[in-house]
Amino acid sequence: MSQIGIEKGLSLQEAKRRGVFAWPTWECAASIFPWTYDADEECYLLEGRVEVTPEGGEPVSFGAGDYVRFPAGMSCTWRVIEPVRKHYVFR
Template identity: 70%
Template sequence: MTEPTREAGGGIHLTRDPSARTLAELGVETWPVWTCGVSTFPWTYDATETCYLLEGEVVVTPDGGAPVRIRAGDLVTFPAGLSCTWEVRRPVRKHYRFED
């Protein structure tokens, strides 16, 4: 069952298990793929990013905020200007796009 999109903290919007229709409407399969092994690193978003995790698990902690757990099957939007720390707990493979 698809969970509604919710604000997960720090302006991060999270949808657990979006429908195939939603993914098709967004054109997710045409987006580039990014991979990352187990690691921890700081990141600042210069532009809004939407991504769909194909594999893996990550905990993203906005600076000064609460951690957000993201796992395979999640559709996530990170707002431009967000500074955070990525803790990749299981190797990640994701489709992603940046808004113009």
């Protein structure tokens, strides 16, 4: 299974080129919760800071301005450190 992919500080121009601003948005207050991905997800964080720990793996941190990919089948724990607002799409 592939790992979490992060592009730190993706430019607004590149985010627009990829069409992320047409994707739905999701918001979450500071919290901790388990999650399993049924499909690949791509997201672009508008606000916030997060640490995601894949089951059996090391924590991965990302935040506002980052473009992140999660693989289908991955189980993990989300720790939302600062409230998050993101655009996302499942593929």
